[in-house]
Amino acid sequence: MKPPPSTASSVGLRRLRIDDAHEMTTVLADPALYTFTGGQPPAEDDLEKRFAIKAPGRSPSGAEIWLNYIVTLGTEQLAVGYVQATIPADTATADVAWAIGTQWQGRGIATGAMTQFLDVLRDHRITELIAHIHPDHIASQRVAECLGMTRTSEIVDGEESWSAALHPQM
Structure with missing residues (x-):
């Protein structure tokens, strides 16, 4: 049985921590999640290593x-x-990506x-978004459209x- 539909107020974000690897191994366990991106579900120790590199917030x-x-x-x-976002130093452009575990997809999360x-x-003074989306991944295309992004x-x-200008909040 799938969890009930989400509401915008129930979705939150927290900074990545190394100890998130255990919980995220389960979230990322469905091979169907990799249909458009390739790859396979990661092992927990692989995620721990990856998260240890990513958690500081800057490339080595x-x-x-x-x-x-x-x-x-x-x-x-x-x-x-x-x-996630990758921002080349001294630029205002962010290459963004997102992934939601398959059992929670289709709920606006x-x-x-x-x-x-x-x-x-915006807090990092980003003014342009870029995302790279598989041409058959309709759900991610819809997310991009909701963010105001357009296909290039x-x-x-x-x-x-896909890209969009990111304007400051007024």
């Missing part, structure tokens, strides 16, 4: 800022996915999480580039 070389957040649901802050994440990006003519590794 210092050339990129990495913003990685766990998407949570409800007052118990159940992890259901993640949002990705859109709600990314809408909140836009405020984080650029193709990167078989994925369509």
